[in-house]
Amino acid sequence: MRSLYWFRSDLRLIDNIALAEAMHAAHFLIAVFILTPVTWKAHSEAPCKIRFLLDNLKLLSEALWKKGIPLLIRQGPSFSDCPKVLNKLCREYDIDAIYFNKEYLLDEENRDNSVTRLLASHTLVNSYNEKLVLSPGTVLNKSHTLFQVFTPFKKTWLAKAHEQQAWRTWRKSIKTFKSDITPDPIPDFLKGFTHQKVVLHWQAGEEAAQKKLKDFCQNKMQDYHNNRDYPNLDGTSSLSPYLAQGVISPRQCITAVLEACRLSDIDCIKSNEGAATFISELIWREFYYHIIYANPNICRHKPFRLKTEHIPWGNDPNLLEAWKNGMTGFPIVDAGMRQLLKTGWMHNRLRMIVAMFLSKILLLDWRLGEKHFMAHLIDGDFSANNGGWQWCASTGTDSVPYFRIFNPLTQSQRFDPKGEFIRKFCPELAHLDSKTIHDPFAFGIKPEALNYPQPIVDYKSMRIKTLNLFKSI
Ligand SMILES: Cc1cc2nc3c(=O)[nH]c(=O)nc-3n(C[C@H](O)[C@H](O)[C@H](O)COP(=O)(O)OP(=O)(O)OC[C@H]3O[C@@H](n4cnc5c(N)ncnc54)[C@H](O)[C@@H]3O)c2cc1C
Structure with a gap:
């Protein structure tokens, strides 16, 4: 052949x-x-x-x-x-x-x-x-329809992956060919994609991806469930850029994790909390693909819950620019947004904080944020990105309830308690103590004393506005 x-x-x-x-x-x-x-x-x-x-x-x-x-x-x-x-x-x-x-x-x-x-x-x-480990359309509930909620999807997914042993890597041998056709050179850059300011923290290639996976299994997995929410800790796998381009497969990730905790099959996963939480995140990845496959309108930029189209999302360019540039006056939001611009990646906790801030506190159209993320993320993946945005904006399936709005201040105090992450990406706040750094102007610091903007909106009143808008639809 x-x-x-x-x-x-x-x-x-x-x-x-x-x-x-x-x-x-x-x-x-x-x-x-x-x-x-x-x-x-x-x-x-x-x-x-x-x-x-x-x-x-x-x-x-x-x-x-x-x-x-x-x-x-x-x-x-x-x-x-x-x-x-x-x-x-x-x-x-x-x-x-x-x-x-x-x-x-x-x-x-x-x-x-x-x-x-x-x-x-x-x-x-x-x-x-x-x-994916399991093809879209193959994880169905008892009435043979697709799950719209993650937890039962995950339960069925795990049972199916175990039953079919679908999580195992393929071990077919790779044979060698003889060819007199020479490979083409790979271009060094592509027109239109050359404006490159970010520092690339990811080495390319399968070997580098496997090394990262090994490092995760050896050094991070046991505490993944405890550390994964703290942006200042290097507590997650950082495998997303490789998964997005298929340099590594989800099967390889699961197999390595199970081997590392000496578990013979995916149905034993509950006995290791770190591994179970990590595999659960990979199942979120699958869940969003299954949802999109069954609802192709999502690819046409429609929300999953169509009635949320009635929310009068804004598009104020000044608010949007301040958010994009990390100049909102909310330190944890700004630190996250600057991490994205500087490194091409953002920690998951911050993705949630900044996405909820854009959609529920600035009341801007979540699709503006979704697009900005894609335009800057090294791990940009339409499905995970859209799923994450719709989760935060409460327009998706199994999203956060509309009334659960992350308060950037309490999120900051909880997940960056000493302000270490903020100091890394907002150097103008680096001299502030661990208490003041989360909300500098609330502690009497004069605006002219800091080269940092005051909050661009009033959190409390915007929160009430959002709640009323959601209640009205
Ligand atoms: C608003 C928003 C936008 C996002 N955009 C993307 C995106 O474009 N590309 C992307 O890969 N992930 C996206 N995510 C999910 C998540 O933030 C990243 O996958 C994660 O931060 C990548 O870091 P990691 O590889 O260290 O993850 P780990 O915590 O080590 O997780 C392992 C892998 O599981 C998958 N995963 C983890 N969390 C999620 C999730 N919530 N949804 C789907 N898959 C997940 C990823 O493939 C990840 O590499 C987004 C989340 C939100 C809230």
């Missing part, structure tokens, strides 16, 4: 089902990655994420070439160009079969359906579920 492997967000050799199948069946194998900058721009992909993608592609290409598989690079530039690009490759190299792993968002699905329609008459199209 002469085969073509199409990489998208599955940039790894190990534990990659479609690639293993392609290698198994082929005597001739080439791989391709299609650059689609026009669509990536339309999807607001962050320059740091594209930088990370190119770095991952370089290492992937080297690793593939060691196996005799050349990675070819083609320009879309849009998703809509993919069918003709692939069709041309199939004809050029006399390809019998194409392999790829499925993607579950609306544009990605439409792209893949167009590819299948064009190629199916002359090429075998083989696609696999790889992105």
Whole structure:
């Protein structure tokens, strides 16, 4: 069989089902990655994420070439160009079969359906579920409909993953090919994605991802459930950029975690709280994909709960700019927003605080915040990002109830008690003591004495306004 492997967000050799199948069946194998900058721009992909993608592609290409598989690079530039690009490759190299792993968002699905329609008459199209442990649409309740609430979804998900042993990594051997086609060079940058100010804290490649996973299992997992909410502690896995581009699989994460705590199967997970909490977060990732797959309107920027469309969300550019730049006068919010601008990543607790602040205290349209996150996050993932935003704005399924509004002051005192995180990202407040730093002007500090803005809104009155708006719909 002469085969073509199409990489998208599955940039790894190990534990990659479609690639293993392609290698198994082929005597001739080439791989391709299609650059689609026009669509990536339309999807607001962050320059740091594209930088990370190119770095991952370089290492992937080297690793593939060691196996005799050349990675070819083609320009879309849009998703809509993919069918003709692939069709041309199939004809050029006399390809019998194409392999790829499925993607579950609306544009990605439409792209893949167009590819299948064009190629199916002359090429075998083989696609696999790889992105998730369990495919969307396969975790159903007793009446065979989709879960809309996380806890019962998780219970069924765990039972199914155990029953099918779906959490285990694939162990198919990787064979070596002979090829006289040379791999294409990977571009150093892409036009439109070059404005790069952030410091990249993530090394590219499968090896680096595995190293991070090992470090998590050895040094962080036991206390993950205690430490994961404190932004100043390095208490989480930092695997999200790798998971978003498929440099590591969720199966690899689960398998490593279970091995590290010497558990033979996923159904024993309750006995280790750190591991159980971590796996639960991976199941949230699956949950949001399942929800989006069943509700494609979410990809058209509709809220899950349609009646929340009636909330008159604002778009005041001054408030939005202050939020984006970390200049709201609420130190914990500003520290989080500046972490995003500086590093391309933000701690989960802060993502919740700043998202709730934008939607429920500034009363700005949550989609403005969602877009800003995508445009800056190295781990930008439409599904997790949208799920997180709709959870915070109380527009999603199984969201936080509308009346639970995080108070930035108490969140700050609780999750950054000594103000260490704030000091790191708001140096103008670094000299303040642990009590004052959370709300400097409340302690009598004169505005002219600090090079820092006063709060841009009054928290208490905005909170009441939000509650009344939600009650009225
Ligand atoms: C408003 C908002 C926006 C978000 N945007 C994104 C995004 O674009 N991309 C993204 O990967 N995550 C997003 N998250 C989820 C979460 O904040 C990040 O996954 C996490 O902070 C990444 O750090 P980590 O890898 O150290 O996570 P860990 O705590 O180590 O978790 C392990 C993995 O589980 C998954 N995960 C963890 N929490 C969640 C969650 N709440 N929802 C879905 N998956 C989760 C991620 O893949 C993560 O890498 C968002 C959350 C909120 C509240």
